[in-house]
Amino acid sequence: MNHGEAKRVSLFGRIFLLNALVLVAAAALLVFGPATVSTPALLGEVLVLAAGLAVMLIANAVLIRVGLAPLGRLTRAMTTIDLLKPGPRLTTRGHGEIAELITTFNSMIDRLEAERGFSAARALSAQEAERRRVAQELHDEVGQSLTAVLLGLKRVADQSPPEVREELLQAQETTRSTLDEIRRIARRLRPGVLEELGLVSALKALTAEIGLPVRQSFDRNLPALDAETELVVYRVAQEGLTNTVRHAAADAVELSLRARSSKVELLLRDNGRGIGEASEGAGIRGMRERALLVGAELSVGSAPQGGTEVRLVVRG
Structure with a gap:
């Protein structure tokens, strides 16, 4: 059986072959081996048969476990997938139906992410x-x-x-x-200053309205961003500052916009209570949707010195 034919063997067929292999091996040992069974069976013979049965069951379990291992990975991926946090696709391993199932799952996630991105773009x-x-x-x-x-x-x-x-x-x-x-x-x-004076001026005007001291840092000669990307950066900063004022109980905020090779990094940190283990609310999920629209990378978590850190990296 060549590799192409092996891929066409069904899951049932492989499990059947594994069990058949174990049973044939056991039958061959009984026929050609020195072991015999008396009537009534002697204690030694019972022990030998019990040991053989245990070996058969263990071998069968190991072989089936190895054969079905890709299904376990697929199940874990299905329970942890988040369309707002794109990750690497499952590696297609195994043969036959399992490989087809993993390939189909990866294709389904690609379609769902594309459809969600299209729907989110229209909604936003x-x-x-x-x-x-x-x-x-x-x-x-x-x-x-x-x-x-x-x-x-x-x-x-x-x-x-x-x-x-x-x-x-x-x-x-x-x-x-x-x-x-x-x-x-x-x-x-409608941040008119963003359209009229640019992103840096819009962020400065935004920080002037929140009522907290903000330490600002903006690199010179930032890579040029298109209008849609600038709006995403502005809205992420706006949502992050709003969350800080409403929920963080912070008394200081750091906001920076830095050049990273051909990319631009927005960093927002506060010294508040942090997000801990709280689930992400609509605001953070909205930031993730905006980031996906322009292919940006967004991370929201605890800051090194406490508080909350929002980091957005966009392509210039």
């Missing part, structure tokens, strides 16, 4: 479009309306008697604060 594109629309409406409609209210309050306050002027000035200040907050929200929804 729609999300960014919706963010731009909402930001535009906040800026153009709500912002302009509040600006008109602010001017009206000022005009009325200037013409009002002193006893009501103070209240009008307070209402004017509240309206001004609300307008500033709406503008801040609009900037987070």
Whole structure:
């Protein structure tokens, strides 16, 4: 039987052949060996037969275990696979149906990752479009309306008697604060500074809004990134800083953007409580989806000195 024919032998056929081989060997020993069985069987003969049976069972178990070992690897891979964390594919070992099963599994994971990437790209594109629309409406409609209210309050306050002027000035200040907050929200929804001034300026503006001291480090002459990749870097930094403010209980943050040969590395660290064994939430999984869109490498874990570290490496 050549190698091509061996690959076509079914799983049932191989197990049957293994068992047949063991039974033929046992029958040959009984026929041609010196051992005999009396009636009734003597104790020594029973012991010899028991020992032979034990050897047969052990040999059979070892052979089947070796033959089915690739299925164990496949089962472990199926229970641990995560489409947001691409890894190496299973090596096709074994013959026949097992090899075909592993090959089919690898092809299925390739298709699922491609389909997930396509679906994620469409969803994130729609999300960014919706963010731009909402930001535009906040800026153009709500912002302009509040600006008109602010001017009206000022005009009325200037013409009002002193006893009501103070209240009008307070209402004017509240309206001004609300307008500033709406503008801040609009900037987070649609980072205009990213399109106008570039990634480094956008990250500096982002860190200025979080309310924590941030140690910043940005390399000069970073490799050029396309607009989609820059947006991914910005959104990962934004989500990481948001998680730090909401969950980390940190009082210091480090943010750096460095050149690594033809790649760019974003590093975000805090000195908070860290993520420990907590499962990844929607924010981190969203970062992973964005990283996959541009073929970037993302790692989220504990920082060397405690706290949380987010590292994103993108191609320039």
